Amino acid sequence: MPGNNDALDWIDAELAELADRDLLRGLRTYAGRPGAVLRLDGREYVNFGSNDYLSLAADARLARAAAQTLDLEGCGSGASPLVVGHSTALARLEARLAEFEATEAALVFPSGFAANQGTIAALVGPGDAVFSDELNHASIVDGCRLSRAAVHIFPHGDCARLEEQLRSTGSARRRLIVSDSLFSMDGDLAPLADLANLASRYSTMLMVDEAHATGVFGRHGRGVCEALGVENRIDVRVGTLSKALGAAGGFVCGRRSLVEWLLNRARPYVFSTALPPAIAAAAMASLDIVESTPSRRGELLGRAAQLRERLVAQGWNVGRSDSQIVPLVVGAAARALELSARLAEGGVWAPAIRPPSVPENASRLRICLCHGHDDAMIAKLLEALQAKAAVPCHPSPL
Numbered sequence: 284m285p286g287n288n289d290a291l292d293w294i295d296a297e298l299a300e301l302a303d304r305d306l307l308r309g310l311r312t313y314a315g316r317p318g319a320v321l322r323l324d325g326r327e328y329v330n331f332g333s334n335d336y337l338s339l340a341a342d343a344r345l346a347r348a349a350a351q352t353l354d355l356e357g358c359g360s361g362a363s364p365l366v367v368g369h370s371t372a373l374a375r376l377e378a379r380l381a382e383f384e385a386t387e388a389a390l391v392f393p394s395g396f397a398a399n400q401g402t403i404a405a406l407v408g409p410g411d412a413v414f415s416d417e418l419n420h421a422s423i424v425d426g427c428r429l430s431r432a433a434v435h436i437f438p439h440g441d442c443a444r445l446e447e448q449l450r451s452t453g454s455a456r457r458r459l460i461v462s463d464s465l466f467s468m469d470g471d472l473a474p475l476a477d478l479a480n481l482a483s484r485y486s487t488m489l490m491v492d493e494a495h496a497t498g499v500f501g502r503h504g505r506g507v508c509e510a511l512g513v514e515n516r517i518d519v520r521v522g523t524l525s526k527a528l529g530a531a532g533g534f535v536c537g538r539r540s541l542v543e544w545l546l547n548r549a550r551p552y553v554f555s556t557a558l559p560p561a562i563a564a565a566a567m568a569s570l571d572i573v574e575s576t577p578s579r580r581g582e583l584l585g586r587a588a589q590l591r592e593r594l595v596a597q598g599w600n601v602g603r604s605d606s607q608i609v610p611l612v613v614g615a616a617a618r619a620l621e622l623s624a625r626l627a628e629g630g631v632w633a634p635a636i637r638p639p640s641v642p643e644n645a646s647r648l649r650i651c652l653c654h655g656h657d658d659a660m661i662a663k664l665l666e667a668l669q670a671k672a673a674v675p676c677h678p679s680p681l
């Protein structure tokens with residue numbers, strides 16, 4: 284074994300312990316394109332695990348746009364955007380995103396993770412306070428920690444508690460409230476109008492992460508902020524190009540000075556190589572599709588509502604889901620794993636979500652509905668679950 288001594292042996296012990304607690308994860312390899320049908324380790328599954336909500340990740344129009352740009356602009360970006368400038372494709376994408384989001388400006392990061400992390404740490408620092416929903420995405424959690432601002436976690440969606448926290452932190456230099464708009468493990472929406480009211484009442488910045496909602500919610504597909512009519516009350520909006528838009532990368536949009544500040548101060552932007560031009564071109568093609576075919580998101584959300592109804596009728600606990608993300612909360616990690624494994628035997632891929640992604644005893648199967656799931660695929664899922672409903676359901680804390 285490489286290495287000089289036994290200094291890394293603790294890892295083997297930790298891994299064994301994770302395995303004992305049903306929390307060890309492994310990696311599989313899929314063949315070909317990711318889509319509603321996935322070929323994993325030699326077997327075909329109907330795939331309810333991807334965040335490819337509009338089924339654009341393997342769309343030929345995105346691939347064509349990327350291929351043309353690969354020919355024109357090459358593969359890599361070569362450097363951080365501040366050092367050699369950013370590519371024509373990336374500059375066009377940022378202008379296009381600002382137009383799409385109806386904001387003054389937009390800035391593209393190498394990932395949504397980097398966008399959240401870098402933006403929070405650029406907006407607040409020592410002497411400031413940040414207020415974060417307890418179920419926010421890991422990239423927000425890490426951004427809060429990295430910022431070195433005082434971090435106040437509020438119970439999920441609890442605006443009364445948030446208000447108490449705001450009342451008691453009036454002496455902070457700057458304050459920031461941050462929330463996902465659509466929560467990735469529960470599929471529920473943040474109370475954005477209430478958050479906006481608190482932000483204005485307490486002169487606090489408000490940042491919303493639309494990672495799962497960009498392209499899916501809102502009349503123009505801008506997300507939950509648009510759907511709830513609060514877009515103009517959100518100071519900082521984050522989205523990803525990697526989920527419904529089927530490409531990769533993250534972005535922040537808002538007023539021009541915000542973008543100028545971030546490109547000077549957000550470390551993952553300043554110190555990371557820019558998003559490759561071909562990926563930017565794919566994202567552009569995706570935005571065209573999102574704009575020109577609103578029926579795609581309408582159909583998806585309509586079918587998601589139907590699916591939730593049918594799951595509830597089968598006796599499943601879908602928690603607070605109000606979107607294309609539908610959890611089946613079963614409790615123990617072992618139970619979620621067992622259910623997922625049995626569905627897989629029947630050719631249905633629905634991953635078990637376990638701690639630390641969700642709280643202890645709130646393990647679940649997470650079903651992500653995508654536009655490419657047809658009636659037969661959904662029927663197959665329901666049939667597989669019907670057969671499993673005989674297994675008693677663990678009472679859930681949700």
Ligand SMILES: *Cc1c(COP(=O)(O)O)cnc(C)c1O
Nearest residue numbers: 394395396420467494523525532
């Ligand atoms: C996936 C996700 C991100 C990260 O986006 P990537 O582009 O995949 O890095 C950020 N926020 C939320 C809520 C997410 O679910």
